[in-house]
Amino acid sequence: MATGGDVVEQTPWTHHFLGLSRAHELSTGEGVGVALLTPEVDGGAPALADAVEGGQSTDCLGFGTSLAGVLAARRVEGSGLLGTAPEASVTVVPTGDPRTGLASPQEIAAGIGNAVDSGARVVLVGTGTWEASPALESAVAAAEEADTLVVAPATVPTSRGPMPGHPAQHASVLSVAAHDVEGVPVARGPLVLPSGDLASVDLTAPGDRVVGTGPGGGHVSTAGDGVAAAFVAGAAALLMAREPDLSSEQVRARLTSTAYTSPRGDADPLSGHGRVDPLAAMAIAPGGTPVGVAGEGFVPDPSPRGSVEALPTAAVVSVALLLIVLCVLGGAVIRLGRARGWRPAAPGEPVPMRSDEPVR
Template sequence: MRDVRAGWAVLVTAAVFAGSGAGTGWADAAEEPGGSPPALPEAAAVRDGDGCLPPSETVIDRRVWTEDALGLPEARGFADGDGVTVAVVGSGVDDAAAALDGAVQGAGEDCTGFGTFLAGVVAARGQDGSGLTGVAPAARILAVPVTDDGGAAEAGDLAEGVERAVDGGADVVLVGAAVPADGGDGGSDGVLDAAVRAAAEADALLVAPASAPVDGGAVPAAPGPGDGVLAVAATGPDGAPAAGEPAVDGEGRPAPVDLAAPGQAVMSVGPGGDGHFVSGGDPVAAAFVAGAAALLRSRDPGLSAGQTAERLVATAYPAPGQAAGVLLGAGTLDPVAALTAAPAAEAGGGVETAAFSPDPPPALTTGRTLAVVAGSALLILVLGLGGAAVKYRRTRED
């Protein structure tokens, strides 16, 4: 049984100017007022215009809220991801940031910046003067670009990316491009299904977003949950679902969710340098789960991909209530419990509501597969060590 006491507070002021105006959409991204990190649109970016994301000039030196919300400092006392390779199937990974220097195989250009952001969530190395450390900072990242320069991908692209990840020896495959489960490309779902089966046979665990944004809302994402696949939904700093309602398919069926993890007001690195960005969405939540899977497989290399998935689900904080279960699956990721094999003893656990939590940004107008990038500004102030930290108290029965 565990008791998580929220003695921490987060204050976020957010202003998102959605739209598809003229220009690159990145004009205000390089440096935000007040020393706050610039925003990447949630759920990945499809650029609306020319040019690539410029580097951020802002580095936050305070420890980010996700560290204590997930008990990551304690988790890293058991394992750090050494010996595990996590493939990031998405827009590519730029390793210009010192936090990713030497950690990435296949590094290259990342025009939208989202693949780099996800890689940082998984495996950023801690740096002096930076409050950011990845979930599994000793893990290796395998960059598998599958999107076009605008950040768009389809089911066939994902299938190819999963195959390349498996061929590259990935132990964990993070699907970092949110693609609707209907495929959107004339029947490539069968190819993706075959790639997923091949990954399971190769003992690689796939971690994927549960939903993909489209015009008018969100729909179930590909690949869906199944053998060797964990579908992940996002939560906010208060532990509540980031989505107000389930993503549904054309017949009104909700997107299946296995697990939930932080996916709102998350900080990580981006392309071009050491500066920080803020983003969110189900792919970001999936990155936290992929990092936790890397910790688990690092601590116990004998665990299969299926056993790793089962452990992560079984030790999650149970989602309170039936409605929350639809949005959060088995509950919220608990890396320490997974590493110590101490599953939740009773329902209703989880992160208590913070004194201040960010409001979700207004819904963006989306394209066929990913969110259309806006010329946006998201001002975030994380109250770090000056406030109290989330303290994990656990008593375990042998």
């Protein structure tokens, strides 16, 4: 990929969609270390200069640099891009082929091991594999034991189309799929594992027409489940910085339980628990209670049809009842008047009966 030359001044749609301006009022990810498994990252890009450790000066594909920007890009004058966790620290763990971005299960397993050894609280697998292996399973189990959260793309692109990604199929790994600008999953249908089970998806996040940092400092447009996983890894960093005592399992549970649920519920094979919501995940006080904000009592706006108050309403009801009574009495007077030919009743004259009144 050529070095990025275009710089987007506007704030990307993903920033508004995820409510990051308000989320950053609660946390910016400060002090949380995230390990990024990807072949290369241009750590010299202005937005990444103070964010990335271990980045090289080149990135042939540009994908790793973009993921680092989605995750933790710093504010740069003239740029509207800001990372999901703009004060988190990113350690690059070179993993996979710089020419293709692909990695073997053994390479990813080694990368996860190195990330755990570095003390990272979050591991973002930026390059997946469609093959499982005992080494990869062991590496994920070791990360879980070390209280490190692993986030990975739900699928990986291949020449035969997307396939279920690994290690995303492991129960302790947050498996993330992409959604578009309207929040709709990008995948057209669920994928099936060799065992016959549906591929795992825990959350969805933006993964279509996403603005990220490019090699050289410009901006590029990226897409895919790997990009979506970067947003979720950033959301995890925000939550960990706000509540440092949370375990990786508690962070995982918080992100999934506060997501925008699919109309099909948590069992939706395309979106899992739903769209990640960083602000909602942090708007829970320690102990599981919602954060309250002091405010005034609710006062409804005046109705365009006028005010409805107790006294005017009672007056209207009283007048209506009076009119009904007068109508009934008037009807009786008219009926009796017609029966007597409109002459006054003589003393002792009986009241005439209606033709439809039964004789007693």
